[in-house]
């Protein structure tokens with residue numbers, strides 16, 4: 001009889017009402033299944049990426065409407081450079097396309113655009129478009145929309161270690177021993193954001209694939225079968241309901 005609940009959980013077949021008072025503050029998403037979605041439709045992979053970009057708009061609207069405070073999206077990993085060059089070129093044009101079509105709505109909705117990842121390795125035009133969006137939304141106080149681009153969790157932690165070593169080169173043993181988890185987290189790219197409450201990965205894969213390896217230590221993980229281009233506002237609310245039912249069971253212990 002436990003099994004039945006677990007199964008329903010995984011499919012997000014949650015019949016409880018959404019509790020608007022306990023929306024997760026920070027939702028992180030691995031947007032997987034764009035290439036598979038295109039392949040199933042005998043379309044080029046870039047069509048899947050385009051449709052994935054459109055899904056971001058719908059999910060950003062939904063998250064903003066639900067008063068989610070932080071939404072972090074894994075858009076491009078440090079490992080994705082191994083893809084064919086023309087696919088990479090197309091992907092690097094997506095931020096420009098996205099912001100040309102959606103920045104006015106982000107501004108209207110009081111959304112703040114942020115990024116994590118090694119941005120300096122991106123094409124100049126991509127960097128410029130994103131920097132402009134960050135600048136124009138810097139004072140917004142609603143949803144913070146964080147794109148992880150050229151991001152890898154281990155690379156982020158290694159970079160943090162390198163910064164700490166430089167900072168502590170003349171430190172005493174006792175100063176080094178006092179470096180806490182909280183202090184170390186200030187050297188990560190997420191230093192301004194709380195840890196995610198909920199991680200969603202679409203398309204059925206059940207791995208974290210080098211995403212936010214430090215920050216996801218206490219997060220709830222939900223693996224959804226839908227491919228990212230078909231993930232909807234209803235799927236997001238179903239995931240949040242599942243999250244809330246887990247929190248209730250945990251709280252009831």
Ligand code: V0D
Nearest residue numbers: 031049052053075076091094095098130147
């Ligand atoms: C491709 C599916 C929007 C996953 C979504 C450069 C992979 C579509 C952006 C975007 C990507 C980034 C920054 C920004 C505004 C929009 C994006 C990338 C890939 C990697 F300020 N979609 N999108 N960035 N894809």
